[in-house]
Amino acid sequence: MSSDASVWQRAREPGAAKLSARVVVRAALVLAAAALLVALPLLVDDYVLSAILVPLLALSLAGIGQNLVTGYAGQLFVGAAAFMSVGAFAAYDVHLYLPSTPLLATFAAGGLVAAATGALFGLPSLRIRGFYLVVSTLAAQFFVEWLFTKVGWFSGNSSSGVITAPPLRIAGVSFSSPGGHYWLSLLIVAPLTLAAHNLVRGRIGRGWMAVRDMETAAAVVGVPVRASKLLAFAIGSFYCGVAGALWAFAYLGTVEPHGFDLDRSFQILFIVILGGLGSVAGTFLGAAFIVLFPIALDQAVAAVAGRSVDPGLLQNLEKVLFGALVILLLAKQPAGLARLVEIAWIRARRFAARYAPRSRS
Amino acid sequence: MSFFLEVLIGGLLAGVMYSMVAIGFVLIYKASGVFNFAQGAMVLFAALTFVSITERGVPFALALVITLAAMFALAIAVERAVLRPLVNAPPLSLFLATLGLAYVLEGLAQTVWGTQVHGLDLGISDAPIGAGAVSVSRFDLFAAATAASLVGGLGALFRWTRAGVALRAVADDPLAAIAVGIDLRRLWAIVWGAAGVVALVAGLLWGARVGVQFSLSLVVLKALPVLIIGGFSSIAGAIAGGLVVGASEKLAEVYVGPLVNGGIETWFPYVLALGFLLVKPAGLFGERSIERV
């Protein structure tokens, strides 16, 4: 114990009273946003729900998982789709072999199996670093894809090879409409996002960032380096696993290994890079960009050309533009879209402050 | 026994291809510390450009010159548009930028030249040459010889030219190299150009085997475990690693594959590399870096 314990007891933010007013405003804003998110299916059509919002939510969730591992804990991890795949198949198998399991429990099971797999493939991170770790996680990518393709048990030995996702019912309520898919996704993604936010703002998150920024120093200040890394892999993979189950059940309506290939892994990685490494909110921006970019390009080209263009050509054009945009963003704003939005927000406030000087004290 | 040898030799020759992609990678890594995921896309880009030009009636030699020029133009463009803006960026950003570059190259090559598979005939017969009980394809021997002379040429280039000395200096200590007046930008362009030449040769040899098509780009996925096994910064390691990966994956596929329903070629090199990593974390020929506090 230190000699003068009282020194440690003063402090406290100066202005606990002022805080409460801001808290009220904040709570109101959060409530309004939540209400809007819940009411969204009443405002937009089915196409937007099933082709944009549901995949956006699932990809965001996977992106958060990737961001926890790469953005926060600093571990180079290429293979998020492998853990999505594990989550999807585990959830499906729980439903298949234990049919009475409630739907949300199958999602949880998918996440947990993915977490265990993630921790396993994260083990090499205790010995190797940087790009060498890319290979370890790519091993997961290729091995998992092979496993689910070759071993029939995982897909219930179905002769047709086509798997149908289980009916989406929770406590007797059906979630099978496009709006239902969206609500189910929201029901899963919102609390998990909050949990991720809590984690990165607290001790665990600080420990991850410390490991990312300087491992030796992290150990000296008492961060359990190895445990932190494995926990990052496990939790990150949990998020990917749940996201994979969501992707399969709510978006595709089927489970298949090739939907979770290397390109999907890169897609998740790009979501995080574009959105902003080390930003949970940015992950949603990145996912929105990834989902909307091809749609927007499609429409733009159709508008310019006046007719639909050869899809192969369009796909290649998309690749060129997307790759160029990635390079441009990395060069111009390495902190990602989250930072761009932040800067815009600061500018907007400055602008507002200049022209409405008495709006706030 | 002779069957075993044939599988082994087939695997070693496939390994030569992996080595060549890995060599391009090592060159770039040594000169700029960039983990260049676009090396596979460069193979596709080079082969597709070459084959599309020859299909339009351009003679072989001229097509070769044009493609080489294209690869050097590409190198200069990469230096300007990717490396220079990202000069102080963390390694992860550079890696992702090369992923973006891979998308650009793949998309560009296929937008310009189309997506169909092109046959490529280099005029070397595929007839087997018998040597006792074992027979080897003439083309495969040609490929191995070409790769060997390319490696020899590169080795000579980097041993006796100014660029080579500069490259070694930069790999050793980038700051000191700049301090003694080495033009890093020029060196990067040269090295990316050399990697482009390696990509072209690899693309032609491999393309003549399997057709010039998108899958050429995926050969980078075979080169990654090669790099792990050989170490990121060693050309000798890239060669050894390529041969190890090529031989072992074919042997595993033939002898272990049937027991587990086949198709293990996709992940076997990675698991092998992982095993190597746990024993030798810096690769067969890599140098261990020591963390100082």
Add this chain to the structure above:
Amino acid sequence: MTTTPSALHGSSPGSSPDSGSPPGPGQPPDSLLDVRRVSLAFDGIHALDDVSFEVRRGEVCALIGPNGAGKSSMLNVVSGLYAAQQGEVRFEGQVLSGARELSRRGIARTFQNIALFRGMTVLENVALGSDFRARSTFLEQALRVGRAPREERRARDEAEVIIQLLDIAGHRDDVVGRLPYGLQKRVELARALSARPKLLLLDEPMAGMTFDEKRDMCRYLMDAHEKLGTTLVLIEHDLGVVMDLSDHVIVLDYGRKIADGSPEAVRADAAVVRAYVGSFET
């Protein structure tokens, strides 16, 4: 916590017959750090050669010597980053083993080349210093239940105290990597202090600082020493600072201890004067 002082002190001063008077052989009972006959070699080159010394609770101890004398190596051995080939380091009578248990045992340190977490804010860096005390599981933290909210509040409050103490409140939410050098040094001290260490090891806390920055840093160190009761061991090249600050000076040269005693005694020591001739001016 009770040590066996007689046994401890029997062996330690042996290597240095010319140690000065105050903390010399007439040991008071309250020894905090006890370094015993430590030797360290890299590839056959001796960085430390049979070095023993002792630091008492509540003192300010300076480790000085020319470049390459083994000062940083000594600190790295004490903090478990280097494993000594021979000898041992005891803290409160118990052997220290490894960097991982350092903070739990009550030791914090700063580094010569600043080992801050560059991507984190000042507050996060400082709060991290006290995190090792927290017990909540990751589930409690994810759900903000149980011990987690309380511990988080405490970590931030305590960080706030230190931030005020070191006058870095204005930079609370700045990302550390973008701060100027002098401030980073201060943030690193803040992170170390927030662990409330019994012993604080400082590797050149004032290196590369201007005169004013040095003066401020001295004041912060003395504040920490007096208000928080922290025992300090510091490496410093500025002998003026050393003589002002410390009650105990240990001199290393070529990996050997050549003097150990009060500042006055060390200043007068012939071996020290010899070692410093030509190295740098006193």
